[in-house]
Amino acid sequence: MTTTITDFIFPKIHTFPPLYTKQPNSTILSNQLDSWCQIILSYCEYYRITSLTINGIPKYTQLETIDLEKIPPIFENKTINRTTNDDFKSSIIHHLIYKLNKAEYINPKKPELGIYIYWRSLVEWGQLLYDYVDNSGQLGTVLTIYELTKSDENGLPDSLKNLDETLLIKIVKDFLIKQGKAQILMTEDNEIGGVKIV
Amino acid sequence: MNYSWQQDRDAYSQLGRSINERHTDQLSTQLSVFQSALVNFASEHGDEIKQNLEFRSKFTQICNSVGIDPLDLILYTNSSSTTSNKSRGDNFYIALAVRITEVCQKTRDLNGGLIALKELISILKDSDSLQINISQSDIERSLIHLNTLGKGYTILNINDKKWLKFTSATGSGISNDQKKVYELCSFMGGFVTYRLLRDNYDWDKIRCKTVVEEMIMNGLVWVDTQGDNGEYQFWEPSWISN
Numbered sequence: 001m002t003t004t005i006t007d008f009i010f011p012k013i014h015t016f017p018p019l020y021t022k023q024p025n026s027t028i029l030s031n032q033l034d035s036w037c038q039i040i041l042s043y044c045e046y047y048r049i050t051s052l053t054i055n056g057i058p059k060y061t062q063l064e065t066i067d068l069e070k071i072p073p074i075f076e077n078k079t080i081n082r083t084t085n086d087d088f089k090s091s092i093i094h095h096l097i098y099k100l101n102k103a104e105y106i107n108p109k110k111p112e113l114g115i116y117i118y119w120r121s122l123v124e125w126g127q128l129l130y131d132y133v134d135n136s137g138q139l140g141t142v143l144t145i146y147e148l149t150k151s152d153e154n155g156l157p158d159s160l161k162n163l164d165e166t167l168l169i170k171i172v173k174d175f176l177i178k179q180g181k182a183q184i185l186m187t188e189d190n191e192i193g194g195v196k197i198v
Numbered sequence: 199m200n201y202s203w204q205q206d207r208d209a210y211s212q213l214g215r216s217i218n219e220r221h222t223d224q225l226s227t228q229l230s231v232f233q234s235a236l237v238n239f240a241s242e243h244g245d246e247i248k249q250n251l252e253f254r255s256k257f258t259q260i261c262n263s264v265g266i267d268p269l270d271l272i273l274y275t276n277s278s279s280t281t282s283n284k285s286r287g288d289n290f291y292i293a294l295a296v297r298i299t300e301v302c303q304k305t306r307d308l309n310g311g312l313i314a315l316k317e318l319i320s321i322l323k324d325s326d327s328l329q330i331n332i333s334q335s336d337i338e339r340s341l342i343h344l345n346t347l348g349k350g351y352t353i354l355n356i357n358d359k360k361w362l363k364f365t366s367a368t369g370s371g372i373s374n375d376q377k378k379v380y381e382l383c384s385f386m387g388g389f390v391t392y393r394l395l396r397d398n399y400d401w402d403k404i405r406c407k408t409v410v411e412e413m414i415m416n417g418l419v420w421v422d423t424q425g426d427n428g429e430y431q432f433w434e435p436s437w438i439s440n
């Protein structure tokens with residue numbers, strides 16, 4: 001994990017000036033929104049970003065070697081001097097959440113906390129997690145959040161390393177528990193003490 | 199102890215990776231051998247495939263399972279090895295016409311139904327697994343076949359470049375004024391403004407507005423409100439793929 005990552009290469013449409021203006025023609029607009037969402041998803045997947053603020057600023061990445069403040073922004077292109085305004089940004093995010101189901105508010109009651117970006121769906125994340133626990137022979141063992149995201153000892157795959165803890169808990173709660181494949185154990189202080197995947 | 203365990207694991211995963219890679223290589227070689235065998239088969243037994251219905255449906259199944267579009271095969275087997283276009287049969291142009299309609303349909307929401315021939319050809323070449331040479335005159339000949347079904351496709355000359363205009367059954371053609379907007383776009387590197395239209399064509403305010411607004415409605419241009427000095431720019435979408 002010492003190598004640094006080169007800058008994401010945006011598709012050519014990212015330098016097309018009208019992309020930054022919300023198009024009045026509805027057919028074109030829906031295409032434009034699709035293009036924007038595609039850009040966000042590949043950008044986040046490239047930098048392994050799992051959450052954004054509602055203004056499209058990266059919040060969390062699994063990669064420890066990158067500085068989120070130094071990577072090129074999504075909604076701004078300095079070479080052509082264009083930015084997406086807040087109103088249009090929120091249309092794009094709305095499209096990503098409700099039309100494409102590729103994002104979700106971190107807390108629906110507090111949208112200002114930002115959104116999770118699902119370039120990998122909760123189901124796929126859950127499957128990865130389950131496969132790891134299964135393959136390492138740890139089914140039925142109580143594992144701490146630390147062991148599931150940071151530990152080097154049991155061959156934790158890169159895809160899961162440094163996963164945002166809140167996202168991890170969401171994956172367990174929204175998918176694995178519903179499937180009857182996991183339990184969460186609470187400590188006396190009402191904090192999460194561990195996860196048991198069965 | 200821990201350290202050597204780590205080394206073991208690295209060695210194993212490296213081994214796993216190299217076995218995987220070898221497998222993928224072998225499989226893709228096999229697949230391409232099989233694909234080319236299929237192509238040869240199609241050119242040798244073309245008549246039989248055409249005449250025998252059962253044989254044809256089996257053959258199409260095989261094509262699908264190895265990821266070859268039967269349409270590509272028709273294109274390929276009828277494109278013939280000679281460089282002279284004259285020897286290409288009607289089947290080639292009909293198959294090409296199908297491909298052209300596919301591309302036009304797929305890109306219409308982005309470009310409003312106006313596509314540069316150069317761009318069309320490059321999309322056709324990209325989507326085709328068998329590398330067939332397609333020229334502008336091939337496209338024009340295919341369109342003759344297509345237009346017997348109704349005049350939905352026309353070739354336009356804008357600034358010495360050829361464009362294909364695709365209109366739906368209800369849609370209208372492209373007006374002279376709209377053509378002039380596109381002409382100016384290509385001079386200006388992709389966009390026009392009201393001022394540029396006025397200065398170049400001496401159109402009055404209303405005429406500029408009418409033409410541009412209709413083009414926005416038809417998806418022929420995109421609006422950019424962030425131009426220099428806040429002047430609106432109207433961009434032709436084929437810029438994206440140029």
